[in-house]
Amino acid sequence: MSEQTPSHVLPETERTRHRRLREQGSRDRADLNAILKVGFLCHLGVVVDGHTMVVPTVYGADETTLYLHGSVASRSLVASPRTTVCVTVTHVDGLVLARSVFEHGVNYRSAMIYGVPRALTDPEEKLAGLRCLTEHIVPGQWDYARQPNRKELAATVLLALSLEEASVKIRTGPPDDGDIPDAERAVWAGVLPLHASWGALEPDPTLPDDIPVPAHLAARAHQNAG
Amino acid sequence: MSEQTPSHVLPETERTRHRRLREQGSRDRADLNAILKVGFLCHLGVVVDGHTMVVPTVYGADETTLYLHGSVASRSLVASPRTTVCVTVTHVDGLVLARSVFEHGVNYRSAMIYGVPRALTDPEEKLAGLRCLTEHIVPGQWDYARQPNRKELAATVLLALSLEEASVKIRTGPPDDGDIPDAERAVWAGVLPLHASWGALEPDPTLPDDIPVPAHLAARAHQNAG
Numbered sequence: 001m002s003e004q005t006p007s008h009v010l011p012e013t014e015r016t017r018h019r020r021l022r023e024q025g026s027r028d029r030a031d032l033n034a035i036l037k038v039g040f041l042c043h044l045g046v047v048v049d050g051h052t053m054v055v056p057t058v059y060g061a062d063e064t065t066l067y068l069h070g071s072v073a074s075r076s077l078v079a080s081p082r083t084t085v086c087v088t089v090t091h092v093d094g095l096v097l098a099r100s101v102f103e104h105g106v107n108y109r110s111a112m113i114y115g116v117p118r119a120l121t122d123p124e125e126k127l128a129g130l131r132c133l134t135e136h137i138v139p140g141q142w143d144y145a146r147q148p149n150r151k152e153l154a155a156t157v158l159l160a161l162s163l164e165e166a167s168v169k170i171r172t173g174p175p176d177d178g179d180i181p182d183a184e185r186a187v188w189a190g191v192l193p194l195h196a197s198w199g200a201l202e203p204d205p206t207l208p209d210d211i212p213v214p215a216h217l218a219a220r221a222h223q224n225a226g
Numbered sequence: 227m228s229e230q231t232p233s234h235v236l237p238e239t240e241r242t243r244h245r246r247l248r249e250q251g252s253r254d255r256a257d258l259n260a261i262l263k264v265g266f267l268c269h270l271g272v273v274v275d276g277h278t279m280v281v282p283t284v285y286g287a288d289e290t291t292l293y294l295h296g297s298v299a300s301r302s303l304v305a306s307p308r309t310t311v312c313v314t315v316t317h318v319d320g321l322v323l324a325r326s327v328f329e330h331g332v333n334y335r336s337a338m339i340y341g342v343p344r345a346l347t348d349p350e351e352k353l354a355g356l357r358c359l360t361e362h363i364v365p366g367q368w369d370y371a372r373q374p375n376r377k378e379l380a381a382t383v384l385l386a387l388s389l390e391e392a393s394v395k396i397r398t399g400p401p402d403d404g405d406i407p408d409a410e411r412a413v414w415a416g417v418l419p420l421h422a423s424w425g426a427l428e429p430d431p432t433l434p435d436d437i438p439v440p441a442h443l444a445a446r447a448h449q450n451a452g
Contacts, residue, residue, distance in 0.1 A: 015277060041318055041332075043269040045280035051241060052309075054271035054280055056316035056336050083278075090282035092267055094425070097443065100372040101360055102382070106267075110282050134327055138418075145413055146326040156328075178432035187371055188437050190429040192364075194451055199320070199419035206404035211414050217323065225420055 015114050016167040026168040035089055035111045035168065036061040038226040040137040044068060045086040048079045059087070060133030061163070066113060067133045068159040077157045081119045087161060088112045091226050094193040098175035099182035105171065107191060113166045117159035123150070129158045140216025196225040241340050242393035252394040261315055261337045261394065262287040264452045266363040270294060271312040274305045285313070286359030287389070292339060293359045294385040303383045307345045313387060314338045317452050320419040324401035325408035331397065333417060339392045343385035349376070355384045366442025422451040 005011040010027045018025030026032075042059045045052060055076045060067045066087060070077045089111045096105040120126045127148070134142045148156065175189050183189075201213060201221050231237040236253045244251030252258075268285045271278060281302045286293045292313060296303045315337045322331040346352045353374070360368045374382065401415050409415075427439060427447050 014275075015279075041316065043271075043280050043282075043314055043316070045269075045271040045278040045312075047273070047278055049240075051340070052271040052273055052278055052312045053241075054269050054312045054314040054338065056269075056314060056334065058332060086271075086278045086280045088269055088280040088282060090267065090269070094428075095364060097364065097367070098371065100374070100378075101356065101368065102372075102374050102378040104360070104364075104367075104371070106284060108282065112280065114277070130327065134330070138321060138323065138330075141323070141330075142327065145324065145330070146328075146408060146411060148326070148328050152326075152328040174428070174430040174432070178430050182372060183432065185372060186437050188429070188439050188443065189433055190427055192427055192443065192446060193425035194422060195425050196420060196422050199421050201416055201418055202320075202400070203414070203416040204400040204404050206400070206409065207415055211412055213414050217414060217418065220418060 010166055010168065011164070013165055016165055018167070018169075024169045024171050026170055028168070031168050031170060032111050032163060032166050033063055035091065035109045036066065039089050039091060042068075042087050042089045044076060044080070045088070046076050046080050047083055048075050058133070058137055059089070060136030062132055064163055066161045066163060067129045068117065068161065069130060069133055070157050072155055072157050074157060077159060080117045080159055084114060084116050085161070086112055086114050092194050093172070094191045096175050096191055097189055098177045099185050099187040099189050100177060103175055103177040103182070105175070107171050107173070109170045111166055111168050113161060113163060115161050115165055117161040120158045120160055123153055126153055126156070126158045129160060130156070138217075138220070140214070144214055144216065198223050198225050236392055236394065237390070239391055242391055244393070244395075250395045250397050252396055254394070257394050257396060258337050258389060258392050259289055261317065261335045262292065265315050265317060268294070268313050268315045270302060270306070271314070272302050272306050273309055274301050284359070284363055285315070286362030288358055290389055292387045292389060293355045294343065294387065295356060295359055296383050298381055298383050300383060303385060306343045306385055310340060310342050311387070312338055312340050318420050319398070320417045322401050322417055323415055324403045325411050325413040325415050326403060329401055329403040329408070331401070333397050333399070335396045337392055337394050339387060339389060341387050341391055343387040346384045346386055349379055352379055352382070352384045355386060356382070364443075364446070366440070370440055370442065424449050424451050
């Protein structure tokens with residue numbers, strides 16, 4: 001990791017160096033931040049009791065830090081600060097349908113972040129992290145819903161993972177076999193896009209009729225999601 | 227792992243025993259197969275050169291086996307048959323918006339599959355696995371596009387992972403705080419659903435105009451995806 005790496009460039013390490021398909025690798029920190037911004041689900045890879053677990057969990061992120069949270073009874077979260085973890089965020093944008101099966105692929109944006117997470121213990125720091133995480137997933141919800149009390153804070157593990165070491169990969173566009181002999185075949189080729197979108201809000205059946213939908217939730221329904 | 231476990235029930239192991247939130251754990255093999263059937267993206271967790279990697283990749287699955295493929299230059303795929311991996315498939319169905327931040331959650335379906343993958347080397351077996359994988363992701367495409375030749379087969383790693391050992395978790399429905407004091411608060415609560423859908427087919431710009439869209443692709447466009 002060179003000390004000369006400018007701050008907007010992701011430093012290259014043994015783990016993040018792009019070995020293959022280099023045209024898909026990005027070292028632009030803005031790409032990392034953009035990928036993290038539009039998602040909220042990550043997959044946490046951590047070794048627990050000697051075996052690898054890949055745990056789906058939500059995250060929040062600012063420009064420098066990714067936050068994970070969960071129960072103090074979660075084995076994967078409790079084990080994480082003792083080891084280097086890999087957190088991966090992936091958005092699939094479409095299937096790349098080529099003339100040959102071999103050239104098929106996926107349009108996607110992904111980030112793999114490596115590091116030893118830090119468990120936050122100071123209540124103020126924990127609240128700030130939970131606020132970041134909540135506002136990342138549902139902007140406006142932190143000040144609207146009831147915030148965590150002392151007992152709930154104590155029951156929550158909050159991990160902070162630096163975004164310093166990350167590998168970003170992006171693929172866009174049509175298949176790559178438009179200029180090789182396969183293109184002579186009468187085979188349709190192109191992209192089948194995949195979209196994620198928020199649906200209509202579904203009220204809790206026990207919710208009294210006189211509680212209005214707040215503006216920050218109404219604004220989210222029926223919108224694109226990533 | 228008990229030999230008395232009936233075949234439609236997932237056996238309980240040290241790794242797959244549901245320790246927390248047990249109401250979300252399923253041991254029904256039909257749930258596992260349903261989760262795998264509607265997806266095509268998984269996250270492969272594997273230890274490479276001493277550190278954990280979580281690699282997004284596509285998969286195919288039948289009732290008993292999950293298939294992964296990639297380049298022979300892929301470090302994660304080449305390392306996998308020497309170690310126990312964890313492959314996780316996750317579908318997010320919505321955000322669970324409760325009265326308190328603490329009770330917020332996610333409606334989801336996930337499967338974590340543990341095992342030592344087998345690298346297929348026999349060309350016939352490899353072709354059969356690639357066919358399963360291709361047909362899983364884009365039904366109809368195997369017989370439509372050009373199938374892999376010998377050189378392409380040799381450049382492809384194909385892994386088969388048994389579905390024997392898996393942990394399935396599912397959460398559905400409204401928030402859980404409708405019957406605790408928080409429900410007295412004038413806070414909207416419910417679910418914001420998340421949907422995935424296929425868009426309109428985008429032809430490769432180099433595609434001749436006279437190549438029609440085949441029926442199996444036309445049928446996929448604008449449909450739900452998972």
